[in-house]
Structures are given as C-alpha cells and as structure tokens.
Amino acid sequence: YTILAIESSCDETSAAVCINGKIQSNIIATQTVHQKYGGVVPELASRAHQQHIIPVVNQAITEAKITKNDLHAVAFTRGPGLLGALLVGSSFAKALALGLKIPLIGVNHMQAHILAHFIDDPAPRFPFLCLTVSGGHTQIVKVNDYLDMQIIGETQDDAVGEAFDKTAKLLDLPYPGGPLIDKYAQSGDPKAFTFPNVDMPGLSFSFSGIKTSFMYFLRDKTLQRSDFIQNNLPDICASIQHTLIQILMKKLVKASKETGIQEIAIAGGVSANSGLRKQLTETGALYNWKVYIPKFEYCTDNAAMIAMAAHYKALAGQFASQDVTPLPRMDF
Ligand code: ATP
Ligand code: MG
Ligand code: FE
Numbered sequence: 001y002t003i004l005a006i007e008s009s010c011d012e013t014s015a016a017v018c019i020n021g022k023i024q025s026n027i028i029a030t031q032t033v034h035q036k037y038g039g040v041v042p043e044l045a046s047r048a049h050q051q052h053i054i055p056v057v058n059q060a061i062t063e064a065k066i067t068k069n070d071l072h073a074v075a076f077t078r079g080p081g082l083l084g085a086l087l088v089g090s091s092f093a094k095a096l097a098l099g100l101k102i103p104l105i106g107v108n109h110m111q112a113h114i115l116a117h118f119i120d121d122p123a124p125r126f127p128f129l130c131l132t133v134s135g136g137h138t139q140i141v142k143v144n145d146y147l148d149m150q151i152i153g154e155t156q157d158d159a160v161g162e163a164f165d166k167t168a169k170l171l172d173l174p175y176p177g178g179p180l181i182d183k184y185a186q187s188g189d190p191k192a193f194t195f196p197n198v199d200m201p202g203l204s205f206s207f208s209g210i211k212t213s214f215m216y217f218l219r220d221k222t223l224q225r226s227d228f229i230q231n232n233l234p235d236i237c238a239s240i241q242h243t244l245i246q247i248l249m250k251k252l253v254k255a256s257k258e259t260g261i262q263e264i265a266i267a268g269g270v271s272a273n274s275g276l277r278k279q280l281t282e283t284g285a286l287y288n289w290k291v292y293i294p295k296f297e298y299c300t301d302n303a304a305m306i307a308m309a310a311h312y313k314a315l316a317g318q319f320a321s322q323d324v325t326p327l328p329r330m331d332f
Pocket of ligand 2: 301
C-alpha cells in the first residue's frame with residue numbers, strides 16, 4: 001500500500017512516500033523568505049508552498065523509485081496550521097487524488113508529530129506519554145493507541161517554541177531562534193542567571209511570564225552595560241534554555257507520577273533541542289523511564305510523519321471525502 005503524504009501547515013513544504021508503513025522518501029523545502037521579518041508571514045508562506053509543492057512532490061516520487069500510478073492514496077495535513085498554507089496542500093492532494101481516482105487521507109499535524117516515533121524502531125509501547133513541544137503547541141499527551149490520544153496538559157498561553165523564538169529575537173538572533181539558543185547554550189553556564197516564573201496548576205504550562213521577565217532582565221542589564229548581550233551570550237542562552245527545560249520536565253515528572261506511565265516520548269520541533277534531549281535521558285534514568293527521542297530530521301515539520309499517521313488511518317479505514325476542508329484549529 002503506497003501513500004504520498006504532503007505537509008504544508010506552516011513554513012516547510014514537504015512530501016514523503018511510504019510503502020506499507022516504511023518511509024521511502026522525505027523531501028523538505030524550508031522557506032527562507034520569512035527570515036527578514038523575524039517570523040512566519042502567512043501570505044508569503046502560502047505563495048512559497050504554491051511554488052514548492054510540484055517540485056517537492058516530484059522529487060519525493062522519484063526518490064521513492066515509483067510513479068504516480070503506483071499510488072494507492074494521497075494524504076495531507078488537514079490542521080492545525082495556517083489556513084492559507086493548509087489550503088495549498090489540501091487542494092493539491094484533492095486534485096491529485098481525483099485525477100488518479102484514489103482515496104484521500106486527512107491527517108492531524110500534532111498527532112503526526114507523535115506518530116513520527118513509529119517511523120523507526122524501537123517504537124514506544126502503549127500507553128505512553130508524549131511531551132509535544134513545537135512552534136505552536138506545548139502538550140502532554142496520553143497515547144493509548146495509534147489514533148487514540150488524549151491531551152492531559154497543555155499551555156495556557158505561548159508555546160515553548162515560541163518562547164525560544166521570542167527570547168532569541170530579544171537577543172537580536174535571526175528567526176527561528178530556537179536552534180541558535182541551543183547552539184550558544186552549549187558553551188554557557190545554565191546557572192549563570194535565573195528568571196522568575198509562576199508555577200501553573202496541574203499539568204498546565206505558561207510561557208508568557210518568562211518571556212516578560214526575560215525582557216525586563218535584558219533591559220536592566222543593558223542599561224548597566226550596553227555590551228551585556230555581546231559579552232554574555234552563551235550564559236544568557238544556557239540560562240534561558242535551562243529555565244524552559246526545567247518547566248517542561250517538572251510537569252512531565254508530575255504526569256508520569258499521576259498516570260503511572262513510564263514510557264516517555266518527546267516530539268515536535270523543540271524536541272530537537274540538545275539540552276532537552278540530554279535532560280530527558282538524565283531524568284529518565286532517575287525515574288526508571290524508558291525514553292524515546294526522535295531522530296533530528298523527524299522533530300521539525302516533515303511529511304514522513306504525515307505519511308506514518310496516514311498509514312495507520314488507512315489501516316483503520318479512515319479516509320476523507322472530496323469536500324473535506326482544512327482546519328486551522330483542530331483537536332484529536
Ligand atoms: P506546530 O507543530 O505547533 O504546528 P510548527 O509546526 O511551526 O508548530 P515545528 O516545526 O514542529 O513547529 O517546530 C518549530 C519550532 O521548533 C520553532 O519554534 C523552533 O525554534 C523550534 N526548534 C527547532 N529546533 C530547536 C532547537 N534545537 N532548540 C530549541 N528549539 C528548536
Ligand atoms: Mg517551521
Ligand atoms: Fe509542527
């Protein structure tokens with residue numbers, strides 16, 4: 001069973017082919033037009049998807065050594081994401097499926113981030129907990145089965161990826177700043193500075209307060225010394241990263257204790273963070289968890305994870321009709 005999957009929810013245009021649940025190709029075109037604006041500009045994202053989608057799909061098909069006529073289904077990201085960006089992928093998928101007279105599969109992007117764990121072995125065993133941390137979401141998900149997931153904790157304001165990107169912006173680092181904070185943090189002292197932060201009840205997260213306290217911290221320090229940032233960049237990055245990771249780990253430990261689940265995974269763009277990956281391994285050893293960390297290429301947006309989710313939806317007989325519409329906000 002051969003599936004072509006398309007991802008276009010934000011600023012990567014991606015296409016992948018999977019045959020019987022095995023990924024054959026995964027092509028990702030990351031849009032660069034947004035860099036000079038310091039964030040994703042939705043209108044520009046839609047246009048770039050429109051330009052990239054044909055070459056990206058063609059390359060995915062060529063690399064998989066198949067032709068369009070070998071396809072059994074076309075999958076696409078239905079949501080959540082930017083409406084104009086989702087429309088490009090969903091319209092393309094519908095047209096292709098109609099032309100080839102094959103079924104369509106609509107995929108939830110956040111579910112797909114989690115199902116990226118089933119691309120390679122070893123895969124987590126059900127039920128497991130997944131900390132999904134990305135540019136738009138911060139969730140602790142109880143995963144009962146491939147398509148049976150339940151959010152047990154999430155952010156009440158900003159996502160942790162957003163906190164990484166916004167603090168990076170305050171440091172004058174280019175978008176997306178998360179990977180750069182990670183890079184500078186590697187040579188810094190994580191205990192150099194502390195940032196006050198209010199604890200949220202239960203398994204909820206909040207990241208808007210930390211962003212504000214970081215802003216005031218920088219303002220006060222640069223008033224004292226205008227070259228504060230230049231002279232302390234690694235320590236600043238290590239400290240902010242450490243603070244964000246501690247917030248995530250505290251809730252993850254709590255979730256594991258409350259549910260009694262010790263199979264623990266991370267997913268989404270921020271799971272590429274080397275500090276988080278290291279901390280999860282250490283905390284896991286302390287609490288006797290079995291931890292699952294995705295390969296780098298499957299952390300940030302990619303169509304391989306959409307293909308994997310589509311594989312399980314096809315097995316469950318969950319297909320979409322031609323009148324399916326994208327959902328900028330979409331629950332499981
Ligand atoms: P969502 O999945 O919530 O719809 P998205 O698709 O835009 O949002 P992803 O592509 O999954 O998000 O992740 C992008 C985010 O991951 C950005 O905020 C980026 O800064 C962050 N990120 C990527 N690599 C790292 C890293 N090494 N350290 C910290 N953050 C990182
Ligand atoms: Mg992106
Ligand atoms: Fe994503």
